[in-house]
Amino acid sequence: MLRSNLIAVALVFLSESFALGATPLFAAQTGVKDHPLVSRYQGSEVLDFKFSEFDEFQLPLGKIIDENAFEKVQRLEGKVSKFKYSTPENRSTLEVFRSYQDALQRGGFQILFQCSDADCRAAKSFQGGYRGSASGIWCFNCEQPMRYLAAKLPRPAGDIYVSLVVEKDRYEGGTWVTIVEVKPMLTGMVTVGAKEMAADISKTGHVSIYGIYFDTDKSVIKPESKQSITEIAKLLNEQPSLRLHVVGHTDNVGVLGHNMTLSKQRAEAVVNALVSDYKIAASRLIANGVGPLAPVASNAAEEGRAKNRRVELVAQ
Numbered sequence: 001m002l003r004s005n006l007i008a009v010a011l012v013f014l015s016e017s018f019a020l021g022a023t024p025l026f027a028a029q030t031g032v033k034d035h036p037l038v039s040r041y042q043g044s045e046v047l048d049f050k051f052s053e054f055d056e057f058q059l060p061l062g063k064i065i066d067e068n069a070f071e072k073v074q075r076l077e078g079k080v081s082k083f084k085y086s087t088p089e090n091r092s093t094l095e096v097f098r099s100y101q102d103a104l105q106r107g108g109f110q111i112l113f114q115c116s117d118a119d120c121r122a123a124k125s126f127q128g129g130y131r132g133s134a135s136g137i138w139c140f141n142c143e144q145p146m147r148y149l150a151a152k153l154p155r156p157a158g159d160i161y162v163s164l165v166v167e168k169d170r171y172e173g174g175t176w177v178t179i180v181e182v183k184p185m186l187t188g189m190v191t192v193g194a195k196e197m198a199a200d201i202s203k204t205g206h207v208s209i210y211g212i213y214f215d216t217d218k219s220v221i222k223p224e225s226k227q228s229i230t231e232i233a234k235l236l237n238e239q240p241s242l243r244l245h246v247v248g249h250t251d252n253v254g255v256l257g258h259n260m261t262l263s264k265q266r267a268e269a270v271v272n273a274l275v276s277d278y279k280i281a282a283s284r285l286i287a288n289g290v291g292p293l294a295p296v297a298s299n300a301a302e303e304g305r306a307k308n309r310r311v312e313l314v315a316q
Contacts, residue, residue: 035081035179037160041096043088047174050082057180059163061113061150063120072113075303076161082178093166096175097147100164109151109162117145144168156216158182159302182302192228194235197313201242206314208296210307212270217254219265221273229270232313233278243316246270248289251305256291263289270311286316 032046040046057080062071087096097116105111144167151162158181165176192211200207211228214221221229236242248263248270267287274280297304 035083038177038179040083040085040177041088041091041099041175043091044085044175046083047086048082048084050080052080054078054183055080057178059150059161059180060148063115074161074301076180076182077303078158078180078182080178080180083176085175085177087166087168087173087175093144093147093168097149097164097166100166100175100177101149104149104151104162107153109153109160112150112152114147114149116147120146120148192231194231194238197231197235198239201313201315206312209311209313212266212311214266214269217262219262219269221269229273230278232270233274233280235313236274236278236280236284243284244286245312245314245316246285246287247312247314248287249294249308249310249312250289250291251308252292252295252299253305259291260289260293263291265289267311 032049034040034046054077056075056077058073059076060070060073062073064070087093101111101114146165146167148166149162149164151164153160153162160182161180163176163178167173167175192207192209197207197209209228209232212221212225236244246267248265248267250259250263252259264287267289271282271285271287274285275282292299292308295304295308296310297307299305299308
């Protein structure tokens with residue numbers, strides 16, 4: 001039984017299909033620990049495991065349309081831990097599925113989508129490969145219905161998602177659990193320098209800066225922003241006649257009025273840093289904020305929201 005304080009996200013773990021009579025692809029792996037936020041179903045063994053500090057995944061949130069697509073998917077990025085567990089011989093797919101489902105809901109997860117067997121439609125499997133037949137049977141070797149769910153736990157530090165597949169098959173059954181903790185890519189790997197800023201401003205009149213970071217709902221600049229602010233100061237020192245509007249932008253999460261105020265406070269924090277730490281004349285800078293009113297991407301998914309949270313430099 002899963003721990004009652006389960007907090008996890010699982011994404012569909014991709015695997016190949018088995019041909020009838022094939023030997024098992026996975027053997028039990030010893031020494032692999034469960035993710036610290038989720039435990040295996042009691043009696044299960046780890047058959048396969050993969051981990052990425054930062055990766056992407058397309059999370060299915062709807063039925064299968066055809067062999068190459070789902071009705072709806074959500075693209076996620078973050079820390080990804082993928083597990084494939086064995087399903088105990090004397091446990092049904094329903095029992096294992098319900099145990100995970102109950103634990104997720106107790107942990108505060110919202111069920112985004114779920115289906116089982118023929119309700120999921122078509123021949124493609126949620127964990128990869130092709131498991132069906134033209135007659136509509138889900139798979140030739142399935143002993144019990146395949147079951148799938150996707151769930152979400154909202155968190156200020158980054159949402160967590162779950163996609164769970166439970167399947168009993170004579171050759172390749174198992175429970176697929178992948179933990180994905182949504183987060184931005186490690187910063188400082190690529191920096192926009194003063195030269196690139198100057199080129200964008202000369203060409204379009206503005207430049208977007210994504211290397212200035214704030215905690216959620218706060219306007220205090222985080223230490224890892226120093227390199228980007230240093231490059232802005234360098235730009236201003238190299239072009240003494242340049243005057244800038246420093247404009248804060250947010251995503252659309254929350255109340256509009258609050259986001260408008262927050263975006264201006266963040267812009268003011270950048271101006272204050274340039275004036276106090278780099279001795280840039282305050283008369284060359286005007287801080288303002290437009291909240292979510294000038295998006296560069298859709299706010300429907302975290303990928304777009306991350307692009308909308310930015311600071312822009314606009315030539316006066």
